[in-house]
Amino acid sequence: QVQLVESGGGLVQAGGSLRLSCAASGLTFSAYHMAWFRQAPGKEREFVAVITWGVPNTNYADSVKGRFTVSRDNAKNTVYLQMNSLESEDTAVYYCAASSSYSSTSRGRYTYWGQGTQVTISS
Numbered sequence: 001q002v003q004l005v006e007s008g009g010g011l012v013q014a015g016g017s018l019r020l021s022c023a024a025s026g027l028t029f030s031a032y033h034m035a036w037f038r039q040a041p042g043k044e045r046e047f048v049a050v051i052t053w054g055v056p057n058t059n060y061a062d063s064v065k066g067r068f069t070v071s072r073d074n075a076k077n078t079v080y081l082q083m084n085s086l087e088s089e090d091t092a093v094y095y096c097a098a099s100s101s102y103s104s105t106s107r108g109r110y111t112y113w114g115q116g117t118q119v120t121i122s123s
Contacts, residue, residue: 002026002112004096009117014088016121020081022096022114033103034072034079035110038092038119045095047105049081059103063089088123 008020022034035050049060049070058070069082079096094117097110104110 002098004098004112004114006094006096006114006117009094009119011120011122012086014086014121014123016086017082017084018086018119020083020094020117020119022079024077024079024098027098027112029077030074032098032100035097035099035103036070036081036094037097037107038094039116040092045107047107048094050103050105051079052103057103059105061105083119086121088121091119091121093118
């Protein structure tokens with residue numbers, strides 16, 4: 001049974017930082033592309049970042065480029081999202097997702113999803 005469990009969310013002031021973690025189990029983590037998505041109230045779930053398996057490449061949404069960094073530790077079966085210079089617009093539930101086939105920006109390409117972790121930025 002595949003499980004993705006996010007952690008690290010919370011309340012932080014604008015300009016602050018948070019690091020999210022997503023611990024994976026039940027899959028060959030090193031063989032999966034891992035992504036972060038987020039969903040704000042009343043909005044659709046949107047792509048944030050992805051890191052590929054193998055020699056990892058990364059891709060980011062324009063809205064977070066230069067502020068967020070995605071990384072992975074295959075020995076710990078964990079993917080991270082370091083978020084700096086946080087803005088009120090970053091307030092959302094953040095989800096990690098896994099795909100063995102695609103390193104896509106489209107949520108439909110991902111097979112497994114975590115339950116999400118809330119990130120709230122106060123201005």
